[in-house]
Amino acid sequence: MTVTKPDREPSLLERAAKVYDFNAHARLRGTAVPTPPQVDAPPVAPVVPPVIEAPEPESPKLETQIEEAPAPTPAPVSEAEPSHEFVDPTFLAIPEELRAPVGDELPDEFYLPDEASDTVRIDRGMLAANGMIVPGAPVGPLAEEFRLIKRQLLITGARIAESGSADKARMILVCSARPGDGKTFCAINLALSIAAERDTEVLLVDADVAKPDVVAQLGLTDGPGLLDALGDTRIDVEDFVIQTDVPHLSILPAGSKTSMDTELLASARTKSVIARLLEANPRRVVIFDSPPALAASPASVLAMRVGQVMLVVRADHTPENELRAAVNLLDGCEHIQLVLNAVSFVQGGARFGSYYGHAS
Known part of the structure; x- marks a missing residue:
């Protein structure tokens, strides 16, 4: 028996579940999340299942034909106006326009771990x-923003290399004046963006040794x-580099905490x-995610080792005097x-990502 439900626009929760596959996380924990039936699937030829008998002997036997719907065709991105709901501050107040884009549903293996792989x-x-x-995932506004940022950094790096500092040209320090400005958020996104380059490998080093994240x-x-390799000359730091399943991207953790972190970094x-x-x-x-410049001393020590510093300033949050103090350090x-x-963003203003159909 086929049941036809009236057409309706999918809810925000349904669209999010379609993109980010919440079921994958439930399956990893051994729990099942019911999947709502697809209402927009086109009719297909029925498949005759085995006969299902009612539990009571006196009841007549029931024969049911179940139609299996194929995977739905990915729907186009909604052009609805952006939501103005409250945004959790742990997202660093990144505007809704710059969140991960809503796009085609990705297969389960895109999210689930591959136990046979040597990478994490x-x-x-x-x-x-x-x-x-x-x-x-589909290219969205945030990816476009970091494309512009990385391009400027890569161009400057090439100029530094031409001036005779080839090693420094390959190192970038991501820092901020104070905590909460979004430096780790920017460091991770910058690493992901540069990793997409065809001719570049990226090592993201967690050098925020006091509060690694x-x-x-x-x-x-x-x-x-990092700190373990700095504290023991017998250790090869490459043994601690984590190869990830993202092409061209590897990670070096901060390592074991110590009260001598600044001294180790300055050695x-x-x-x-x-x-x-x-x-x-x-x-x-190599991208270093360092502590805030005004909160911990390792930032100024690491700045002397790299070719560039990307100083993250949070709009309406970082005072000008603190920004100037951070630059001096x-x-x-x-x-x-x-x-x-x-x-x-100003409502109605231009946004990166509209070219790809993901800006609202």
């Missing part, structure tokens, strides 16, 4: 929930890393560890680029 799988669902770039934001398991050992990371892959660009690096984060 980054949690795409967690990236999407945090409003970050999702590798393999990169590994957790990617849904990975923490382990030894001669840091120079040899960084040289090892660069030597291991000549195509590698980071002046060991000659090239400091400012990135304005969490900008509010």
Whole structure:
């Protein structure tokens, strides 16, 4: 028996479930989430199932024909006006227009781990929930924003290399003046964006050694890393580099916490560890997610090692005097680029991503 339901626009929750596949996370925990029936599927030839008998002997036997609907054709992105609902502050106040785009449904294997692989799988669902770039998803406004940012950084890096500092040209420090400005958010998205380049490998180093968060934001398991290699000269730092399932992207955790983190980063050992990371892959660009410049001293130490600093400034949050103080602390690096984060768009104004059909 075929039941036809009236056509209706899918709800926001249904559209989100279609894109981010909440069932995948439930399956990983051994629970099942009921999937709503598809109402827009075209009719197909019926498939005759086995006869189903009623439980009571005196009841007549029932024969039921069940029609199986094929996978629905991906629906076009809605052109509805953006939502103005409250946004959780853990999303760093990134506007709705810059959240992960709504696009075609992706297969389960896109989210589920591949146990046979030598690489670790980054949690795409967690990236999407945090409003970050999702590798393999349709190009959206946020991806376009970071395309512009990375292009400027790569161009500046090429100029630094031409001036005779080839090693520094391959290193970028992502920093902020104060906590909460979104530096880790920007560091992860920058790494994902540069990893999409055809000729570049990216190593994202969690150098916020006091409060590391990169590994957790990617849904990975923490382990030894940078500080362990700095504290023991017998350790090869490459042994701690995590290869991910995102092409061209690897991660180096912060490692075991110590009260001597600034001293370790300022030691001669840091120079040899960084040289090892660069030597291991000549195509590698190293991105350091550092502590806020005004909150911890390692930022100013790391700034002297890299070719560029990407200083994240949060709109309507970072005072000008703190921004100037942060720049002064980071002046060991000659090239400091400012990135304005969490900008509010004017209704009706131009947005990146409209060319791809994902801007509302």
